[in-house]
Amino acid sequence: MHAIRIDRPGGFDALRQVELPEPAPGHGQVRVVVHACGVNYADGIIRMGLYASAKALHGYPIIPGFEIAGVIDALGPGVEGWKVGERVLAPTLFGGYCDAIVLDAGHLFRVPAGLDMAQAASLPTVFLTAWFLAHRKLHPRPGDRWLVHSAAGGVGGALLQLGRLAGCRCIGVVGHSDKVALARELGAEAVLVRDQGKWWHRARELAPEGFEAVFDASGVATLRHSYALLAPTGSLVIYGFHSMLPRDGRLNWLRLAWDWLRTPRFNPLDMTQSNRSVVAANLSFLQSHAPTLRSGLDWLLSRFEEGALRPPPLSTYPLAEAARAQRDIESGRTQGKLVLTTRHAASTQV
Template sequence: MHKVVIPKAGSYDQLQIKEFEVPVPGPGQVLIETRAAGVNYADVVVRMGLYKSAKEFVGWPITPGFEVSGVVTGLGEGVVDFQLGDEVVGLTLFGGYSSHIVTESRYVYHKPRGLSFAEAAAMPAVFMTAWFALFELAHPRPGSKILVHSAAGGVGASLVQLAKIAGSEVVGVVGGTHKVEAARAAGCDLVIDKSTQDLWAEARSFAPEGYDVILDANGVETLGQSYAHLRRAGKLVIYGFATMMPKKGGKPNWFKLVSGWLRTPRYNPLNLTTDSKSVLAFNLSFLFDRTDLLELFVADLHQWLSEGSIVAPLVTEYPLAEVARAHADIESGRTVGKLVLIP
């Protein structure tokens, strides 16, 4: 088997493909021959050595990747829900950039019918992020006004689709004109192209009283105004800090990181109380043990797919050998939809 290994923090040259023996599944585990592996922006942060859960749970060397699709080629003792040859999707706490992977059977589910392997691998991380943000944290009511930053990306487009399922009116924000149609296709009622429009003036025109929910993974660039544009009882959900990271070069800009950290808003509980607004935040990798949430999410995902309520993200495929190009592209902020690696 072969997989991507990062021996130490660094740029694209640290993404090394190495050969290993095919692993043997232990009790309760499943061996998956990978057909596609999802690429997430978190993987870039892992490579740079800045992802806290990667350092806490794995260390160096590390293989990035949280999600794969493929075929079951090995079963550990006690596994009864799968058979050899089953087409599945597997979640893993890192390790996904690999031609074969062993993971606990409780993190594996059957590939939804009608999805390609690439589409199936593109869905778990982005849709579970959106699902947790909206249905575990924000709980939007029908008619709620929601603003989604980065609405043409993998998580953003998933948020838009699920917000529409919840009966919300959705404003999507994109960073380039080439992303507008993708955000509209996801279901946005209004798309703001902040490269050509005044973001907050347009946002106010749609929701003069403020938004019920704003979903923000930008970080310091927008957090302050996102909070300011909530209405009373509104909720700001934070799930990333992308604007603190470089868009090219593959290495952290430490001045930008420190500057961003210093300028990131701090939310005083006294002010939150008098403002009557909420700030919520999460990182899915620290929730990996919550299989109860995973079961609920998978049930909802299968139902929505069967109903046609959601569709897979637009997928761009890269051979595993071109993992560095995939990382450079996702860092650039120019991509639309989801990137996947094909071993």
């Protein structure tokens, strides 16, 4: 099989295409011929050697990739409820950048009708992250005001859609003006552009009483303002630190240390007096909550089946061009979701 492997952390050239033996399913497992795999910002952090769960749970060499879609082509002993030829998607916790994978049967989900393989592969990580943040870390109520950073990206766009379903009033924040239209299309009432100046002043004008939730994956560049914009009883929800990482694939350790020192340390005494809170999540450290995550993905896929949710707009790349895909997502200029397609799937390349 073909796979993209990282033998040791580094720049984009650390992503190497390799030939590996075709895996055989064991007891309770299935083999999936992979047609598409999602690309996430975290994949690049794995490449850089900074992703904590990759080091703690796997180590190097490692095949990155958190989600796939494909067709079952072999069943191991003891597998029930699945058959060869079924279209499936799955969260993978590494290993997704390949064209064949063996997974436990309990990790598979059927692809909703009307979705192609690339769309199916784009869903698990971003929508499950958004669902966990919105419905397990928070308890959204109709009329709640949300501020969503990276609103034209994968998780940000999913949060806008989930906020709309919950009856929340969402304001999006994007890095560039060419992302405004997509954020509005996904459910933002208004969209603020960071590169146009002091976005937090405009956010305060739009929500003078503050926001019940601010979702922030940007890190040191925005966290302090995000916290200040909370309403009493509001929550700052953190799921990434993009602004602290390079856009050219090369780590600057001095700058990284400086950003770490500048990262806000939230005072619990202040939080008790202001009734504000800070919460955070990383799905790769939630294996002990697998039943909860499965129920969440079941809930999400049923919403896709009925048309209440829709997949993000996609940019697709052949598997061999994984480095180009990671370079693009780290540039900060992409919209929606990036997906790698394998030799088993026809696709439109960008």
